[in-house]
Every structure is written in structure tokens, then in C-alpha cells.
Amino acid sequence: EAGVTQFPSHSVIEKGQTVTLRCDPISGHDNLYWYRRVMGKEIKFLLHFVKESKQDESGMPNNRFLAERTGGTYSTLKVQPAELEDSGVYFCASSQDAKDRSKAGPGEQYFGPGTRLTVT
Amino acid sequence: LAKTTQPISMDSYEGQEVNITCSHNNIATNDYITWYQQFPSQGPRFIIQGYKTKVTNEVASLFIPADRKSSTLSLPRVSLSDTAVYYCLVGPYTGTASKLTFGTGTRLQVTL
Numbered sequence: 371e372a373g374v375t376q377f378p379s380h381s382v383i384e385k386g387q388t389v390t391l392r393c394d395p396i397s398g399h400d401n402l403y404w405y406r407r408v409m410g411k412e413i414k415f416l417l418h419f420v421k422e423s424k425q426d427e428s429g430m431p432n433n434r435f436l437a438e439r440t441g442g443t444y445s446t447l448k449v450q451p452a453e454l455e456d457s458g459v460y461f462c463a464s465s466q467d468a469k470d471r472s473k474a475g476p477g478e479q480y481f482g483p484g485t486r487l488t489v490t
Numbered sequence: 491l492a493k494t495t496q497p498i499s500m501d502s503y504e505g506q507e508v509n510i511t512c513s514h515n516n517i518a519t520n521d522y523i524t525w526y527q528q529f530p531s532q533g534p535r536f537i538i539q540g541y542k543t544k545v546t547n548e549v550a551s552l553f554i555p556a557d558r559k560s561s562t563l564s565l566p567r568v569s570l571s572d573t574a575v576y577y578c579l580v581g582p583y584t585g586t587a588s589k590l591t592f593g594t595g596t597r598l599q600v601t602l
Contacts, residue, residue, distance in 0.1 A: 374533070403589065413534070415589035426589060461533045479590060481533025 372396070374482035376462050382488045388450040391485045395444070395464030401425075402445050403465075403479065404437060408458040416460075419445060452489045459484040494578045499597040508565045510596050512578030515559050523554060523561045526577045528595070534577060538563070565598075573600045 375394045383389050395402045404416040416435070417427035421442035430437070434453070439445040449456055463479040495513040502508045514523070522541050526534035538545055540552040540561070551564040565572060575595040 405590075405592075412594060413590075413592040415591065418589055429589065463533065478536040478539070479534075481535065483531065484533055 374462055374464055374480050376460075376482040376485050378485060379483065380486045380488070382490065383452055384490055385454055386451045388448065389452055389487060391447045391449075391460055391462075391487070393445045393447070393462030393482060395462070396480055399464035399466050399480070400442070401465040401479075402439060403463045404445070404447055405461040405463065405481075406458050407461070408455070413461065416447075449487070452487075454489050457487055457489045459486050494580055494593045496576075496578050496593060496596045498594065499599065501599050501601070502568055504569055504600055504602055505567050508568050508572075508598060508600075510563045510565075510576055510578075510598070511560055512563070512580075513560045514578070514580045517558050517580055521558075521580050523552065523558075524579045524581075524590075525550070525552065525563045526579065526590075526592075528575045528577065534592070537576075568598075568600045570600050570602070573598060 374396055377392045381389050400421050402419040405413050406416055407413045415429040417430055417437055418425045419439045422439050434449055434451060436448045437445060447460060461481050461484045463481045465479045493516060496510065500510060522539055524539040525537040527537050528534040538547055538550050538552045540554055542554050542558060545552045553562040553564065563576060575597050577592050577595040579590050579592065581591060
């Protein structure tokens with residue numbers, strides 16, 4: 371079974387430019403998450419999709435970030451215009467819904483390898 | 491979200507058992523405890539999850555005392571390939587997995 375894939379693995383852009391990151395979750399996973407690690411800091415949650423709907427976007431830093439998941443399959447995260455502080459590693463993860471919600475814990479999230487974004 | 495505290499780093503020799511303890515004094519009734527492992531240039535990888543007492547799988551054990559204010563990840567007979575950062579996560583998830591809150595993690599270095 372293929373894991374979560376992310377593209378590109380590394381992107382270098384200049385301040386003010388636009389970048390679009392892509393995430394392909396594991397087939398059949400309704401839940402898709404974006405996280406970010408800024409250099410030297412912790413991994414932070416950005417947002418959560420359930421199929422094509424945004425369930426929680428409380429972690430999105432500002433309106434320069436736009437995430438979409440058309441059709442409930444792959445997702446894109448666009449940064450426009452990029453700023454220096456946007457540099458970091460962007461992780462995508464996916465998970466299934468628990469079969470028995472009465473017994474469910476957090477579940478297991480499967481992470482992609484990340485996209486390293488460098489804004490110069 | 492419950493706050494977690496872990497040692498910043500630990501060292502071990504290959505073949506030893508490693509125990510990493512995480513404190514979570516304000517854990518809530520419906521919180522679960524989950525551990526992830528992360529290698530350089532990779533995303534975090536799920537290791538184990540539990541609610542109380544002891545959970546064991548093919549790679550690790552998780553010990554949770556009755557008061558659930560702490561938990562211990564136990565890695566039996568570590569090898570060089572277990573060198574990684576280990577994260578303890580606690581969260582009030584119910585049903586659908588939701589956002590994870592990562593702390594600073596514990597950097598484990600295994601040597602010969």
C-alpha cells in the first residue's frame with residue numbers, strides 16, 4: 371500500500387512569490403491534515419479536512435495560506451505571497467475514521483515525508 | 491489540550507532497554523496517550539497508543555499508571571536504527587482523529 375506522498379520535496383522561492391504544495395493521502399483515508407515545523411520549533415497543526423470539508427483550520431497562520439481538497443482526494447496548500455517566516459517543513463498526514471467511535475482514541479495518523487520550503 | 495513534559499535527550503547503548511517517561515499532570519478523562527517516532531528528513535511515525543495500564547505491540551510497550559499523570563514508552567533491546575526523536579502526545583480525541591499537538595520530543599541517541 372502506498373503511503374502519504376508530498377510534492378515537491380523541496381521548494382526554494384523568493385519572498386512575494388507563490389508556492390503550491392501537494393499532498394496525496396493514503397487511498398480511502400477521509401481525514402487529511404497539514405502540519406508545519408518552523409526551524410527550531412515544534413511541529414504545529416495547520417488544518418484538518420474530512421473528505422473535502424475543512425473540519426478545523428484553527429492553525430492556519432493567516433490569509434496568505436489557502437488549503438483545498440477538491441473531490442476529497444489530494445490536497446493542496448498554497449502560500450501567496452510567501453514571506454520569509456513561512457520557511458519550514460510542511461507535513462501532510464492522513465487517517466481513517468475509527469470503526470467503533472465509542473471505543474475510539476486518537477487513531478493513527480500516517481505522515482508524509484514533508485516538503486521543505488525555503489523563502490529567500 | 492494536556493501539556494506534556496519529556497526529557498530533551500537520552501543516550502543508550504545498543505541492546506539495552508530504553509524507557510522514556512512523559513509527564514501529563516492535567517490529562518483529561520477522555521484523553522489518550524500516543525507516541526510517535528521521527529527520523530531526520532521524515533514525517534513522524536505512529537508507535538503506540540493507550541488509555542490505561544499496559545499496551546504492547548511488536549515494537550514497544552506503553553505503561554500507564556492508575557492516575558494516568560505520566561506514561562512510559564519502553565523500547566526493548568534498542569539498535570542503532572532506533573536513534574530518533576520520540577514524541578509523547580495527549581489529546582481529547584473522540585472518534586475521528588483530530589489535530590495532534592507535538593511537544594519538543596526526546597532525542598534518543600543509540601551507540602555501539
